[in-house]
Amino acid sequence: MKKYLFIVFAIALGATATAQKKLYIYNLSSNDVTVSDILTKHVTSEYPKFEDNVSNFIIPAITGNFELSNSSIPTYRFPFFSEVDAVANWNRITSATTFTSLAAGAATLTQTNSSQAQIFHCVKYDDGSASGIIGTTPLGSNEVVLIDTTAYYDVFISGTLVEYTIVILDN
Amino acid sequence: MPYVLLFFLFSCASASDESISETTKTSQTQAKTSSITKTTEMINFESALKKYMQNKPYFDDAKLKEESENELRLNATKLLVAIDTTGSEIKENESNVNTLIPFTLKKYSAFLNASKN
Numbered sequence A: 001m002k003k004y005l006f007i008v009f010a011i012a013l014g015a016t017a018t019a020q021k022k023l024y025i026y027n028l029s030s031n032d033v034t035v036s037d038i039l040t041k042h043v044t045s046e047y048p049k050f051e052d053n054v055s056n057f058i059i060p061a062i063t064g065n066f067e068l069s070n071s072s073i074p075t076y077r078f079p080f081f082s083e084v085d086a087v088a089n090w091n092r093i094t095s096a097t098t099f100t101s102l103a104a105g106a107a108t109l110t111q112t113n114s115s116q117a118q119i120f121h122c123v124k125y126d127d128g129s130a131s132g133i134i135g136t137t138p139l140g141s142n143e144v145v146l147i148d149t150t151a152y153y154d155v156f157i158s159g160t161l162v163e164y165t166i167v168i169l170d171n
Numbered sequence B: 001m002p003y004v005l006l007f008f009l010f011s012c013a014s015a016s017d018e019s020i021s022e023t024t025k026t027s028q029t030q031a032k033t034s035s036i037t038k039t040t041e042m043i044n045f046e047s048a049l050k051k052y053m054q055n056k057p058y059f060d061d062a063k064l065k066e067e068s069e070n071e072l073r074l075n076a077t078k079l080l081v082a083i084d085t086t087g088s089e090i091k092e093n094e095s096n097v098n099t100l101i102p103f104t105l106k107k108y109s110a111f112l113n114a115s116k117n
Helices: A002-018 A104-109 B002-032 B040-058 B062-082 B087-094 B097-116
Strands: A020-027 A033-042 A049-052 A057-059 A064-068 A089-093 A099-103 A118-126 A131-135 A143-145 A149-158 A161-170
Touching: A020 A033, A020 A118, A020 B097, A033 A064, A049 A118, A057 A064, A089 A104, A099 A104, A118 A161, A131 A143, A131 A149, A131 A161, A149 B040, A149 B097, A161 B040, A161 B097, B040 B062, B040 B097, B062 B087, B062 B097, B087 B097
Parallel strands: A020 A161
Antiparallel strands: A020 A064, A033 A049, A033 A057, A033 A118, A049 A089, A089 A099, A118 A131, A143 A149, A149 A161
């Protein structure tokens, strides 16, 4: 029985690591939201992980949305090089003290096969009144309640499509 | 008498300063918020989405899961109809909440952006 459960788990994990990944941030709140960091992580190991290496950017109130996606790359790759909203540079962090700065295209290519795939970790943001980290553990959580807004994170899987989705709403 | 006149002029100047600073505060607040007024369908969808997300960790409770999904489905569908999504697109996505939520968010966000422009 355990053997079958392991096989099912391995298939599920494999599907998550290899399915096409997209990141969406919807700001439906009345506050402009400033994103300071986007972080990814390795599907099983602590390193490598990636952090954006660009200036903070604003997702405007109510109408704001942000999307990282790339339909022309192998599905196991996280879309560091996005066809929609661009993040030009990323830091590839390989230990607590070492990292390499890479252009978005090069960052995407570091994921040479599914065992090196990156998945979404979390986003650090500020809604003008307070700041939070929304996403997954260890740094983030899937619900962040601030004074003005609440952010929710969920991942929606449909076939081979994985949509990491953050929604920021007024309280 | 000149002192009374001076006091009157000073009072007027102070009152005028106050009204200017109030105007400035108001315009700063307005600059922060968008001019889009959310409709009942938008507010109800956001409320249902919030409730769904908050209840999701407790979906071991089948009744809670069903209620949350039904409320979300109902309000997402109403919003999609209100923002002119075609019936066939709604039908294609409404049965599965895992496709309905991303689909509705994309349509809703696109509609808000179009309204802004």
